[in-house]
Amino acid sequence: MTRYLELYWYFLIQRFKILMEYRLNFFIGATSTAILQAASLTAIWVVMRQIPSLNGWNFYEVILVYGLLTMGESITHMFADNLWTVGWNYVRSGDFDRFLVRPIDPLFHLLADRFCHDGIGNLITGALLVGVSMQQLGIAFSLQHIVYIIISVLSGGVIFIALNLITATSVFWIMESIPVTQMVFTMNEFAKYPLSIYHSSIRILLTWIIPYGFVSFYPASYLLGRDVGALVWLSPLVALVFIFMAYRIWLFGLRHYSSTGS
Amino acid sequence: MIQALRRELSIYKAIAGMAAKTRLAYNMWVWADFVVTIVSMIVFVYFWRAVYANTSTLSGLSLSQTITYILLARLLSPLVETRTIFFFGFMIRQGQIAVELTRPLDMQLRIMTESFAELLVFLVQRLPLFLIAWLFFGMQLPSDPALWGAFFISLVLGQIVLFLFDWMFACLAFYVTETWGLSVVRVAAGSFFSGAIVPLMMMPSWLQKLAAGLPFAQAMAVPVSFLSGISTAADAPHIWLIQITWLLVLLVLSRIVFGIAVRKVTVQGG
Amino acid sequence: MAIIQVDNLNKTFKVQRKDPGLGGAVKALFLPKYEDKVAVNGISFSIDASEIVGYIGVNGAGKSTTIKMLTGILLPTSGSVLVLGRDPHRERVANAREIGVVFGQRTQLWWDLAFIESLSLVAKIYQVPQTRYKQLLDQFAETLELKELLNVPIRNMSLGQKMRAELAATLIHEPRVVYLDEPTIGLDLIVKERIREFIKEQNRTKSTTVVLTTHDLGDIEELCKRVIIIDTGKLIYDGPIETIKDRFGKYREITFETLSTPGHVDLPSGAEIILSEPRKISVRFDRTATTASGVAAALMNQLEVKDFSLSEPDLASIIMQIYNGALSEEQAT
Secondary structure, three states: OHHHHHHHHHHHHHHHHHHHHOHHHHHHHHHHHHHHHHHHHHHHHHHHOOOOOEOOEOHHHHHHHHHHHHHHHHHHHHHOOHHHHHHHHHHOOOOHHHHHOOOOOHHHHHHHOOOOOHHHHHHHHHHHHHHHHHHHHOOOOOHHHHHHHHHHHHHHHHHHHHHHHHHHOOHHHHOOOHHHHHHHHHHHHHHHOOHHHOOHHHHHHHHHHOOHHHOOHHHHHHHOOOOOHHHHHOHHHHHHHHHHHHHHHHHHHHHHHHHHOO | OHHHHHHHHHHHHHHHHOOOOOHHHHHHHHHHHHHHHHHHHHHHHHHHHHHHHHOOEEOOEEHHHHHHHHHHHHHOHHHHOOOHHHHHHHHHHHOOHHHHHOOOOOHHHHHHHHHHHHHHHHHHHOHHHHHHHHHHOOOOOOOOHHHHHHHHHHHHHHHHHHHHHHHHHHHHHHOOOOOHHHHHHHHHHHHHHOOOOOOHHHOOHHHHHHHHOOOHHHHOHHHHHHHOOOOOHHHHHHHHHHHHHHHHHHHHHHHHHHHHHHHHHHHHOO | OOOEEEEEEEEEEEEEOOOOHHHHHHHHHHOOOEEEEEEEEEEEEEEOOOOEEEEEOOOOOOHHHHHHHHOOOOOOOEEEEEEOOEOOOOOHHHHHHOEEEEEOOEOOOOOOOEHHHHHHHHHHHOOOOHHHHHHHHHHHHHHOOOHHHOOOEHHHOOHHHHHHHHHHHHHOOOOOEEEEEOOOOOOOHHHHHHHHHHHHHHHHHHOOEEEEEOOOHHHHHHHOOEEEEEEOOEEEEEEEHHHHHHHHOOEEEEEEEEOOOOOOOOOOOOEEEEEEEOOEEEEEEEOOOOOHHHHHHHHHHHOOEEEEEEEOOOHHHHHHHHHOOHHHHHHHO
């Protein structure tokens, strides 16, 4: 597997060479996500300065949840952006077949082929939000907390990727995966705010079925000392289960593609 | 919301690159839009309910007014998006400016009509969502026909204002090679300052002043204010007058700026 | 042992049959009706090392379906495919290491990357050792004249340059089998020549087996000693090119330029006039029935001939005949 790591690094370097060709766009891309975030955050600030708390969560606590979600999302944004474009950019054009005649895993090739640097903007913004809110809330920057946050963010990222992978597999049946992926991905909007503000059915959906809750709400609850039981420790497990499921589903889709062609 | 915007932009790109759509795949796009809009509406409703948990008014708006306002803004959100800048960029890359300008009808008028037709189709597609929002999400619409009349007139005026502004803004495409970043800024500013994310009345006064100086509010917040109980029928003439003023000023400005930009391109070739 | 062994290969697709109109679309959604479409029907052949085989047929005959099964992209419905002793689908990675594929107009290189960067990424994917990579790069730069192209991104290359770059990238890992789909399409004659030379050289020096799918019969004539023809999924001919010419090229044409306008002319049997103009007459004759000299002598006895020319059977028209069923005609006689 070190070979794949080495290969990924090489893909990454070549990708940056491409991006450097379009230097202006590189910067615009990196800052565009930050600009979009600014709009959203300003909105939250505008609203929350008028009220003491949102269902018992004050402004900085809300920002903590928001920041954790942003960091989790940035990971799929950076490393798995091609799951959005697999339909129109690869399968429809026939370029996907190229992956099948190369001696590396096609999924690896698909993901490695495009590192999306815009995601870096989100990662940094998210980290800043988490850092600032922790400071304002007096949460210690202890080793335990830092490790917990890193693991949570990574698990969160894997959950995002897993869900996008499951929906991306639809490309092998309908030649385009964006609508299906969009429908599931959009559920992460719920996880931007504390899940406690929603009806219990939504909480259940976002915990057990489309587990975006594990990206932001449960880790935030842990850091804030809010009692939600054992759920605060489950993010890595949920991530592993879902990515395993997702990969099996992807392989199933690949098998279908080999029988029916494009 | 951010992701929604970003994804919508990438969807435009995807659609532009797509060849024939199978019937099934096309329906999936419609379904996806449906689901995405419903999810965002659910999020909004619960969010605002939580916001209003301990208070009955905020900045003079009741929960019901705010929910109506936000849901309407979400349902009408395609109206603040723009493809003009992509369109200009595309035209320039294809070298089609000269062709477009030689067509018999005035280009601006022609594009505006096409644009409005598309929007109309899109809104009609969204009618089921309006129904759902009205029946299940607590969107409360007035029964006074005068308010509806005021709304529609204001909507049309506001849309023209926005179109003209975008016409001007899109001229930047003549000067910059990659339009993606510009469209991101436009989308972010557009959503925020049109009051689509947060009612303008709740913003601190300096932001409200900023919003008043931008045309986005005219296209969304202003018309929607009639249906959410913020503006009355009596306010209509005054509001329309402001919109018409915007319209006339932008009409002149946009044509001037466009003329300059086109001359630059045709002189330099391409 | 054969490099490529195909036995009774079949591929049937399930195609959904939709009735037209809205009613049809609704029906299709709830009660889909499927039809079988046979793309490849019981094909068998074997190819040995160092062979360059032309795999031809009209569009829709099943060529690309066969190639997809050979390269492991598509799973056969029945029958077996063995490439270098492996099932290319089941042992996808091992097979992929030893094959190279050129997919017609689609490049395997990265659009915005300088060619040399694309190439080195490909080399890394195929784990080409650094020293060997350098050697091959120098060789290819020489034979394909790539030196000025090394820093050019693919998007800025002309069609001919793209194809030369593509070939270098396809052969950089020294595959034992190469599948070329329309490698010279759209190229001018000089570039075509260069590419054909390159392919021949690789085949000679490295014993690379080449499967060539093309509509360009110039490619076939120059590169292939053997040709497999398929039509509507079935293999209808597999053999040397020479035999095709002999078997189907039984007609020759002689065109005579005469000093006078011919009236009635007596010809030996097996010959017929196909063109008669003032001062020009073309005769087509069956080589098995009569000879060129027989026809020429007969004509020159009756007319004053200024000049004449003999034309060889044209591979293109022979192939046309085969597509049009000359084979089955022949088999019937």
